[in-house]
Amino acid sequence: MTTVSLGIPSVPPRGFGNISAVEPFPRAAHRELGNAQLRANLGHATHTIRDKRLRVVSELPDWEALRDAGSAIKTEAMSRLPELLTQFEEQFTARGGTVHWARDAAEANRIVEGLIRQTGASEVVKVKSMATQEIGLNEYLEERGIAALETDLAELIVQLGHDKPSHILVPAIHKNRTEIRDIFLAEMPDVAPSLTDEPRRLAMAARAHLRRKFLSAKVAISGANFGIAETGTLGVVESEGNGRMCLTLPETLITVMGIEKVLPRAQDLEVFMQLLPRSSTGERMNPYTSLWTGVTPGDGPQNVHVILLDNGRTRALADRHGRSALHCIRCSACMNVCPVYERTGGHAYGSTYPGPIGAILSPLLTGVEAEENSSLPYASSLCGACFDACPVKINIPEILVHLRGEDVEAKHAPRSGSGGRRRGLPTQMDVALxxxxxxxxxxxxxxxxxxxxxxxxxxxxxxxxxxxxxxxxxxxxxxxxxxxxxxxxxxxxxxxxxxxxxxxxxxxxxxxxxxxxxxxxxxxxxxxxxxxxxxxxxxxxxx
Amino acid sequence: MSARDEILARVREALGAGSVQGSRPVGALVQGSPSVGSDRQEVTPERAPEPSAYRTPYRTESEMDEDGLVELLVDRLEDYKARVEVVARGELAGAIRKRLDGKRFVVPHGFPTEWLHPALADRAVTDSREAPIAVERLDALDAVVTSSAVSIAETGTIVLDGSPDQGRRAISLVPDHHVCVVPVETIAGIVPEGFARLDVTRPLTLISGPSATSDIELERVEGVHGPRMLDVIIAR
CATH class of the missing domain: 1.20.1300 (3 helical TM bundles of succinate and fumarate reductases)
Known part of the structure; x- marks a missing residue:
């Protein structure tokens, strides 16, 4: 995309990677709707998590106050972002870590590759991470002869099945147990042919498959749920212990974190560690959370890096009506309550970020002018359930309407006059109107x-x-x-x-x-x- | 321009652009759902509230006595399939011995010696940052025993902070069975009380039950990569 200077503030560059649909949402949704297995799995999954979430949320008398606090902290963090990022960098560096900055997906991938090459490793273990999914890191590394092994059970199923995640919390939710067993039998060389489709047996097969990898890995790659500016602390929230394995055992740890993940104070964790687990898995607390600050001599990785990623985030930030989409803490509550997501599943959205949040985040990161994402703001009935469920109160329906307006403006604005940016011939809609x-x-x-x-x-x-x-x-x-x-x-x-x-x-x-x-x-x-x-x-x- | 300077410049410009652009009201765009209307965010990005504006409404203190804290913590830990026992301080060594009977285990070098029964001595391996046990050897051991820094009753969470009585993160991760001592005075009621007692610059591990996954048809399986068995001994 070329930018023409018109004397007005320039729009920050768009993001690239797995955040662009490859076909319009209606067409993708139409195809996915034909998959009865998918719909049955999704219906079961979304309703189960939804009910669990409601149960644990109703236990807290101050849930709404926590949502207000979460929203206010994120708003504050965005408004102070330059200062907080600089502070985070200082703190992380002072405690023995190295900070890198990446303008876009390609730059982040190059930095990660360079860091891996320095260690001489040709295989790395990975903790489930939306940011590395977004930048297509696994594919990038694989093309260059570095095997990136997903260690979250669902991500492993998706990776072994040469598939794509369909939900950000339970990425393999579109597969049932029998399908998973078949994938394991075909793709895990060391698995017993007598493997049954009982979830416990399947989980144990994954444990055995990954154990040796964990114990011998030299390099791990992770995302981060939070970065604390005040102390330079990073945090990963997880369930299986694969996160702890990756964050603790290897010598080198490389974390890719979007710049919007920074929080001002350590004290802010008391809010987000209540909001996230209850909204995400519907648990009072997830089984494991790891927090690390640079390097701890004699304990855990001694070669610690973080890559601060833009990739369209500043573009989203420049949209004052859309920027609160960056408050997202990736809990997936909006997906589980969405009537559209429940039927079409995550693949129809074509992006790493599916569901209601994806319908606003993907076009905000790439710009709604990006043809491939312009149908996403319409992938909603505007029922508002996502807004009610969002732990940081992102007004998703409002942003959807705003983006629809942007899209209409981009497509139908008159050629003459100021601000006209119509592309191509008049549409049927133009003619009809x-x-x-x-x-x-x-x-x-x-x-x-x-x-x-x-x-x-x-x-x-x-x-x-x-x-x-x-x-x-x-x-x-x-x-x-x-x-x-x-x-x-x-x-x-x-x-x-x-x-x-x-x-x-x-x-x-x-x-x-x-x-x-x-x-x-x-x-x-x-x-x-x-x-x-x-x-x-x-x-x-x-x- | 370096990537760092360019990104920071973009952020500044994006924030600046946001505050000078014409203010098109978007608040009234979505109507019809009362919850949407009543939930509308009052905060605008340009005017972030002072921390004091939101620090007050949510709970930062709970009023539970020791019995209440212990009862709640036990309930929450058991809900997530941890095995829990409450013992008097004097019975601690015996309780730990019972849990580790016949097992080979690792113990951090700062673990109080009076908590370890002499009968266990020949099966204990001591680990420290200065003399760490290799990971393959840790994998061959049956169990680990540690103390803990803080617990949060309401969520059933135990926090390890790498102090000498808890040891390196690896030792409480690799062995399949974790026996964890919770001294009663380290129990906090709710999450803000727990975090107030922690130094986040230490390597922290928050543990709420044994490792688990719900990735296959959302059926919960306890015990994946982390210790598959979690024994908690609360010492009063």
Whole structure:
């Protein structure tokens, strides 16, 4: 993408990597919806986690106060970001760590590769990390002869199955136990052929498979849930102990952290360590959390690095209506309550970040002008469930609407005049709206068009419904019928009625008005009928 | 320009751009859901609140006596499948001996000697930062016994901070069975009370039950890579 200087503040560069859809959301969603196994698994998973979350959240009398605090701390962190990043760098460095900065995915990948090369290792162990997923680190390293081994059970299943994660917390949720057993049998050389599909047996097979890797690994790569500016501390929240293995046993530890993960004070952990586990896995506390600050002599990795990653985050930050998407702590609560995610699953979003947060975060990181992500803000019914569930109160529906506005502006803004950035030819929507504007701006033109109503009614057929409309309107009839238009417009009916009633006199006017109102009510009924139809459609979306 | 300077410049520009751009109200865009309306964030990025503005509303203190703390911690630990026992200080050595009977185990060099029964001496291996046990050897041992720095009753969390009675992080990770002593005075009620007692610049490990996964059809399996068995002995 080229930037032309127009004398206004330039927009920071977009992010790259696994944050761009490869096809529009509706098409991807349509395909995923055909997978009955996926839908059954997702339905079960999202409802189970949702219920657990509600149970543990209701235990805390101050949950809403904690959400307010989480939101306020993140807002503060964003507004003080330059100062906090510098402070984090100073602290981390003073305690024996090395800080690197990466403008984008490619630069981060290069830095990681360089650090691994310095150790001479050709195999590294990895803790589940959204940031490294985002920058496509595994693929990058593999192309250069370095094997990056995912150690989280679900990530391992996804990696061995040559698949992609579909949920940020339970990435293999789209696979059932039998599928997982088949993957293990095919891909783990040391596994017994008698392996059953009992989850405990599968977990133990993974333990055995990874144990030797953990004990011999020289280099580990992780993400970070938090970085504390005040002390230079990094934190990883996990369940299985694979995180502890990676963060403790190897000599070299490389952490990739988005710049938005920095928190001002150590004390802020008291808020986020309550919000995150309860929102994420629905536990009072996750089994293991590790916090480390630079190097501790004689305990854990002695060669410790962190890479602070931009990759479009500053671009998101520059959007004042969208920047709170950067408050996200990657808990996945919004996915588990989303009626759209529940049906389409994570793959339909095409990005490392699926679900409601992905629908705003991905276009914010790449810019909504990026064609491939421009359909994501529409992947929502705007029901607001994600906002209610979000532990840091990101107003996802509001940002979705904002981004839809940006998208419309990018696509349909007039060519002339200031701020026009339309791309390509006028769309069907432009043509339709242009025609509507022509017709509705004059009563005569509208009257002329209304003469065509009986024809349209006849076209609808005997049941008075359109089940398939052409062109742009096909989007509407894809999932619901359109009612046939009435045989006569209200305006023409009113004109005829006035003529028949003759000249108004005395209180007859009132009668006439009342009659008119009664009839008008009938018309309203008609409209209400139409709206009921519309409501039906809304329900269809919101189920 | 270095990546560092460029990113910091981008951040400054992004924040500056945010505050000078025309202010299009977005608050009224989403209507119809009462929860959305009532939940609206009052804070704008340009005016971050003072910490005192949000430090007060959530709980920072609990009012539980020792019995209450112990009872809650036991309940929460057992909920996550840890095995818990409450003993008097004088019975601690005996309780630890019972848990480690017949096992070969590692013990951090600062672990109080009076907590280790003499009968265990020949099966104990001592570890320290200065004389660390190789990881392969740790893997061959059956168990580890450590003390702990802080516990949080409400969440069933035990925190190790690498002090000499808890040792290097590796020793409480590699052996399959962790016997952990919780001195009763280290139990805090809620999360903020727990963190207030910790120095986050130490290497911290927060443990809430044995390792677990729910990655296969969300069925919880206790015991994956970390110790598969967690024994907690609360000493009063």
């Amino acid at each position: 242009g025609a509507a504007s022509w017709a509705l701006s004059s009563g005569d033109r509208l009257g002329l068009l209304e003469k065509g109503l009986p024809v349209a009614r006849a076209l609808a057929g005997r049941d008075g419904k359109f089940t398939r409309l052409p062109g742009l309107a096909a989007g509407w009839t894809q999932s619901r019928d359109a009612p046939a238009p009435p045989s006569e417009s209200f305006r023409s009916w009113w004109k005829k009625r006035e003529k028949a009633a003759g000249p108004a006199k005395g209180d007859g006017t009132t009668d006439g008005a009342a009659g008119g109102r009664a009839k008008g009510d009938g018309a309203t009924d008609g409209a209400a009928g139409g709206r009921a139809k519309g409501d039906g459609a809304t329900e269809g979306e919101a189920q």
